[in-house]
Amino acid sequence: MSHDDTPLTVTQANVRMYAPDGTPPPDAPDWIDHFDHPYLHGAFAPSTLEYEAEDLEVEGEIPADLYGAYVMNGPSQRFEPVNSKYHYYDGDAQLRAIYFRDGKASFRQKYLRNGAFVVEEKAGKAIWPGLAGPYDFRLPGGPIKDVSNTDVIFYNGHIMSLWHMAGDPYRVDPLTLDTVGRETLGGKLHHSLSAHSKSDPVTKELFFFNYQDEPPYMSYGMADPDGNLVFDIDIDLEGPRSPHDMGLTENYAILHDLPFYHDVDILKKHGRRVMGFHRDQPARFGLIDRFGRSETVQWFEAEPCYILHISNSWEEGDWVHMTGCRQEDPMPVKDPADHHLASMMAYRRRTHIMYKWSFNTKTGETREGMLDDRNTEFPTVNFNYVGKKSRYSFNQIIPVPEEGSLEGRCQTFNGMMRYDLETGETQRYDYGDGVYGSEAPVAPASGTTPDSDEGRAYPVTFITDTNDWSSACLIFDADDITKPIAKVKIPRRISIGFHTTWIDGHEIWPN
Numbered sequence: 206m207s208h209d210d211t212p213l214t215v216t217q218a219n220v221r222m223y224a225p226d227g228t229p230p231p232d233a234p235d236w237i238d239h240f241d242h243p244y245l246h247g248a249f250a251p252s253t254l255e256y257e258a259e260d261l262e263v264e265g266e267i268p269a270d271l272y273g274a275y276v277m278n279g280p281s282q283r284f285e286p287v288n289s290k291y292h293y294y295d296g297d298a299q300l301r302a303i304y305f306r307d308g309k310a311s312f313r314q315k316y317l318r319n320g321a322f323v324v325e326e327k328a329g330k331a332i333w334p335g336l337a338g339p340y341d342f343r344l345p346g347g348p349i350k351d352v353s354n355t356d357v358i359f360y361n362g363h364i365m366s367l368w369h370m371a372g373d374p375y376r377v378d379p380l381t382l383d384t385v386g387r388e389t390l391g392g393k394l395h396h397s398l399s400a401h402s403k404s405d406p407v408t409k410e411l412f413f414f415n416y417q418d419e420p421p422y423m424s425y426g427m428a429d430p431d432g433n434l435v436f437d438i439d440i441d442l443e444g445p446r447s448p449h450d451m452g453l454t455e456n457y458a459i460l461h462d463l464p465f466y467h468d469v470d471i472l473k474k475h476g477r478r479v480m481g482f483h484r485d486q487p488a489r490f491g492l493i494d495r496f497g498r499s500e501t502v503q504w505f506e507a508e509p510c511y512i513l514h515i516s517n518s519w520e521e522g523d524w525v526h527m528t529g530c531r532q533e534d535p536m537p538v539k540d541p542a543d544h545h546l547a548s549m550m551a552y553r554r555r556t557h558i559m560y561k562w563s564f565n566t567k568t569g570e571t572r573e574g575m576l577d578d579r580n581t582e583f584p585t586v587n588f589n590y591v592g593k594k595s596r597y598s599f600n601q602i603i604p605v606p607e608e609g610s611l612e613g614r615c616q617t618f619n620g621m622m623r624y625d626l627e628t629g630e631t632q633r634y635d636y637g638d639g640v641y642g643s644e645a646p647v648a649p650a651s652g653t654t655p656d657s658d659e660g661r662a663y664p665v666t667f668i669t670d671t672n673d674w675s676s677a678c679l680i681f682d683a684d685d686i687t688k689p690i691a692k693v694k695i696p697r698r699i700s701i702g703f704h705t706t707w708i709d710g711h712e713i714w715p716n
């Protein structure tokens with residue numbers, strides 16, 4: 206039997222398929238039983254339910270100055286996948302939003318109806334393969350499905366969905382979660398946008414980047430608060446790259462050219478994206494004028510690494526600083542089991558540590574160093590402090606499997622860590638056995654400004670409990686995250702998601 210025929214059982218991957226009393230995850234489609242796949246079961250099982258719920262049950266008290274919406278984008282595969290190579294990143298984009306107003310909470314869950322989703326909905330079945338292929342270049346729109354399920358930001362009065370492979374951004378009504386249409390920036394956006402393009406919560410402008418396999422391999426641009434493209438600059442790189450995030454400070458954008466990218470010859474010949482880590486090449490970070498006043502990029506070199514997510518970036522005199530979660534070695538350790546999902550599972554074993562890079566714009570010097578050695582990711586800061594010097598970073602804790610062990614590989618965030626970058630101290634909260642959390646945006650207390658105390662804010666996270674398939678939103682005080690100040694019950698199970706945002710209430714309830 207070849208390894209392609211050898212299934213990875215959900216038991217091997219340590220996924221809890223049923224609650225201890227034998228209950229399967231609710232709202233999952235029946236077809237998941239056809240797939241012996243860890244990311245279609247348990248906490249990862251799709252929930253195809255679309256619904257809304259008012260006046261949610263609360264333990265504790267929702268702070269009166271928590272005013273706005275916490276929105277998460279994430280995968281929830283609607284139709285039976287076209288093959289068994291389903292990848293964790295493939296599921297159709299589903300938005301989950303909790304709204305806080307007058308000390309009360311309501312919730313809504315709805316699919317994003319982007320181009321591929323609408324086509325498959327009409328067909329009544331899945332059409333595109335996912336990330337693990339095999340790529341089908343005869344399909345309209347692309348050889349794999351642009352699911353737009355990775356990231357979510359708020360821009361020009363709407364939620365914008367974004368995809369990690371760089372795809373078509375979509376606009377969504379922030380209250381109804383109805384899909385409005387593709388974001389074209391007034392018809393002037395002629396390429397894809399990457400996940401982690403950013404909207405400035407204070408100036409409301411959009412700063413975006415794109416990467417692609419043909420020149421220009423990268424671009425950087427900006428749109429004004431009303432949806433008009435201001436500029437779009439080609440960035441000169443030696444070949445295709447796979448950046449995932451960018452930094453933004455008062456005057457600069459920080460572009461990532463990292464030595465972990467796919468082989469362009471293999472892509473051209475075989476249509477496959479084979480990633481390689483080029484240890485002999487530096488990580489490069491390009492500072493470009495944030496507002497496009499100059500197209501000159503000042504490149505800084507650093508030790509080779511890969512980065513998924515930065516925490517924050519800011520300026521101090523001649524220095525530009527960036528904090529984030531660094532992968533010392535992004536190549537996956539070979540999985541001890543030989544099975545058809547080995548590559549995907551191995552990538553899930555990478556570690557990420559909090560790190561700081563500093564770039565001197567006068568001398569060209571780079572300084573860098575580790576801030577902590579624990580495995581955390583999906584860092585967030587108080588929205589008022591994005592692009593400004595911040596003291597705290599709120600990261601999700603990722604359990605580290607024992608070396609060579611099959612256990613724990615499919616677990617996701619099991620706690621939250623708060624790093625104090627001034628004192629080096631940390632606080633943590635563990636979600637509990639079999640309970641998984643989500644990226645936790647830090648909602649500024651209503652009425653606060655970038656001049657207000659950084660601690661006047663509320664990290665919020667969705668949790669899903671595999672012990673009874675319940676879900677909730679936990680609200681923390683940014684000054685003390687060792688226990689939540691309120692737990693808001695979500696009526697149905699939430700499937701594990703990806704990125705999130707916080708939308709100030711004044712943006713969605715003008716009166």
Ligand SMILES: [Fe+2]
Nearest residue numbers: 400449514704
């Ligand atoms: Fe991301």
